[in-house]
Amino acid sequence: MFQSELDIYTHSVSDTNVENNGFRPIQYLGSKLRLVKEISEIVESNKTSNLVCDLFSGSGVVSHFLANKNAVISLDIQYYSTVISSALINGRKFSKEEITSFIKEATDNAIFSDLQFMYEPLTSLEESLLKSKLASDDDKLKFASFVENCSVYSYLKSNNLFPDTENIVLTALKKFEERFKAATELSRKTSYCSLYYGGVYFSFRQSIMIDALLFKINELKSIDKPKYSILLASLLSTLSEIVATVGKQFAQPMKLTDKNNKPKKLLASRSVRDRNYDVVTIFTKWLNEYSSNCFQQPTNKSITSDYKYFLDNCKENIGCFYADPPYTIDHYSRFYHILESIALYDYPELATMNKSNVGNVIMKGLYRVDRHQSLFCVPSQVKGAFTDLFEGASKFNCPLLLSYSPFEENTTHRPRLLSIDEIISLANKYYESVEVIEIKQHQHRKLNQAKNNTEALKHGEVMILCKQTKN
């Protein structure tokens, strides 16, 4: 029998005294939110000090949960992740009055009025198209053409060569350009989300509101980091909630027509819904959520760094590492590039591709040229990446708990680049004890070695606990 072959040790989750049930800041592929209690139980029973480190923090949910009982270092190569974790583990609670006054300051000023004026040709056109609720096929096709062609960034970079553009879109873009060129340098600079992603991922009206908030938030960056982090994290959560894409990722804009140029009905109605979300209402909701859920603990740290650099340079007495690196060829930076650019506020150059008969064009996804490419996602590099992880973490003489999902919910069953057996054999070079723990129905159980790659692992979530370093 399957059960008798397992060395089972169960801990019912209800036994534990966990203070919060987790908080989901953004829609995130591979989020470990539903496993935070199990992760925490394993960390608590194995840690060697009360300082724990989440090496690939992503949406920050594990760091947040571990902060219930520990000082936490939250690490990720992406800056947006640092912002979210920082808000969760070393945030700053906002009162209702402070929220209202922040929004008033952000929107009651000349720059916001300039943005509204500059973008009026595009907001008016988009709203006149949306007013139809995209009821007829003709309305849907017109709107699809608007979404395909309205990118201000692409328009400004293309020297006005827009052969495919419908006239109404081109006319609005030209009018916008006149106003943009006549605006002050500061107003032009404040046009950021609207210039990069307006009309494509968010409505233009949403984008200029995002810009107004972003501008005010960044004024706080060097003055009050906890306040800056919680405001910016709330804006990132807002973006994740309102973005007009399938699955709320940012990998590509919604394509509203099929290959025969017929409108996709369901996507049209979703697009109307998403573009009508009110940014201020949703931002306020998130600011309240972060304020109710965050820790205000200055000893918690959020760091933007490559894990290897961190492991080679950190001198802290870490009591347990939690590691959840990417496991497939899909780079996380492709799904969350917009969060990264909004958080960095660094006016990135966007990637181009060669299109036959046209030449170089800006890619439809509007990706940053310097999007991070993780070695964990490159077949020829992945073994080296795991070796660096085990070698670097083992120097701290504390346990390392590694997550491994044999399959990925939400994605199309991408193969893992390494099998569990391959990971175990790499870990065994640096740790005396390497246990595989299957998490199923809120219990975790240790699997015996022979069963590591059986059918059992196809549906459960797996963790690998590495202990007793070989140094």
Ligand SMILES: C[S@@+](CC[C@H](N)C(=O)[O-])C[C@H]1O[C@@H](n2cnc3c(N)ncnc32)[C@H](O)[C@@H]1O
């Ligand atoms: C599977 S996700 C982590 C998910 C996270 N546990 C959660 O529940 O939200 C993997 C993360 O690894 C990060 N990452 C990839 N390569 C990295 C590197 N070299 N150093 C640090 N972080 C890296 C990605 O940015 C991504 O956020």
